[in-house]
Amino acid sequence: MADTAAHLVNRVLPHVPYRQWVLSLPRRVRFRLARDSNLLGWVVTRFLAKVFAWQRRRARRLGLVDPSCGAVTFVQRFGSLLNLDCHAHALVPDGVFVAAADGTVAFHALPPPSDAEVGRLLAQIARTIHARVERLAEDDDGNEPPDALAHDQAAALSEPALARFAAVSSASRRTAFVEGYSLHADREIDVDDRDALERLCRYGARSPIANSRLSLDDRGRVVIALKRPLRDGRRELVFEPSEFIRRLAVLVPPPRRHLTRYHGVLASHHRWRSAVVPVRVARDVIVARRFRRLASAGQTLLTEVPTVILSAANRRSGLIPVMIAPPAAEISVPATPPTLSMAQHDRQLLVAALVAHDGSIATVARVLGLSRARSTTR
Numbered sequence: 001m002a003d004t005a006a007h008l009v010n011r012v013l014p015h016v017p018y019r020q021w022v023l024s025l026p027r028r029v030r031f032r033l034a035r036d037s038n039l040l041g042w043v044v045t046r047f048l049a050k051v052f053a054w055q056r057r058r059a060r061r062l063g064l065v066d067p068s069c070g071a072v073t074f075v076q077r078f079g080s081l082l083n084l085d086c087h088a089h090a091l092v093p094d095g096v097f098v099a100a101a102d103g104t105v106a107f108h109a110l111p112p113p114s115d116a117e118v119g120r121l122l123a124q125i126a127r128t129i130h131a132r133v134e135r136l137a138e139d140d141d142g143n144e145p146p147d148a149l150a151h152d153q154a155a156a157l158s159e160p161a162l163a164r165f166a167a168v169s170s171a172s173r174r175t176a177f178v179e180g181y182s183l184h185a186d187r188e189i190d191v192d193d194r195d196a197l198e199r200l201c202r203y204g205a206r207s208p209i210a211n212s213r214l215s216l217d218d219r220g221r222v223v224i225a226l227k228r229p230l231r232d233g234r235r236e237l238v239f240e241p242s243e244f245i246r247r248l249a250v251l252v253p254p255p256r257r258h259l260t261r262y263h264g265v266l267a268s269h270h271r272w273r274s275a276v277v278p279v280r281v282a283r284d285v286i287v288a289r290r291f292r293r294l295a296s297a298g299q300t301l302l303t304e305v306p307t308v309i310l311s312a313a314n315r316r317s318g319l320i321p322v323m324i325a326p327p328a329a330e331i332s333v334p335a336t337p338p339t340l341s342m343a344q345h346d347r348q349l350l351v352a353a354l355v356a357h358d359g360s361i362a363t364v365a366r367v368l369g370l371s372r373a374r375s376t377t378r
Contacts, residue, residue: 005201014276016107017094020187023047024087026180033086037254044088048263050125059096067096070264074204078251089204105275119176122183208251
């Protein structure tokens, strides 16, 4: 989760404003998507095709010629109650990319969608998906052999009795609902708020349940703490171990099916991809902003943040930290480890900086909360 989010922010997502589009589907469609990964991919593609077509139409009205769009989509197969809920979170640049006469590619922001436009988009998406699902239903002969996984998937579509979250007041706009389909497009990220963009990527790439919310009761049952209370006042769900394993099993995606997908100019083979993704000075440069955020989260006091280049020329033999700026005049390491969850390369960056500063592996171990640490530097 953290590695995926950091990779997207540092190396894939251009420095432009973004809008999150979330498509949810009715239960009768979720079951088919859980059973048919090809259909799930088709639904995501058609969903983004409608959004891209709407963006291009708006761009042409503004006089832009041959605009192109892009997106990174997170496919999630789970809901907040550990139920089977296939839906899509799409991070879409809030504008279009247009090539100039000299070959450069420029970004042009678009006005935000209105509530009516979101409603019309959802109506088009729902009609397209419904027609495809109905054709597939007509082609089914009903002679499929019994399938234990299908039985568990159908059971996981249903939420536990009374397991509805308590109603909360919301003034959410740019949201539409049509016969079990819903489309939400009110979450926007400013061009300079890369930390918020990374948090949104972490949310999209997260796992079905956080370990911190899991526990065992006195009877050995699995207890899941909920973020918000249910309508009946419950703040946790309880599963027998076998039932909990069945719930997790149906949420596992099919093999060789990616849950993070790239579309438009952000697709790997698009001719403009190299022109729109963040510029990298070198393959293994990690920007000082991420170290600054980690240092702040760990209450580390730095007077100057050094730029650290982590050479990956020989990853098997370890990291080679190279300081290209003066180290901090004073560094104060906290007695307790940081509470945030660090991505792997975040840890590598912090290790390299601390070792380069005073060469103390014990310092690194205390910051990362490790009982012991091996020196991997040369």
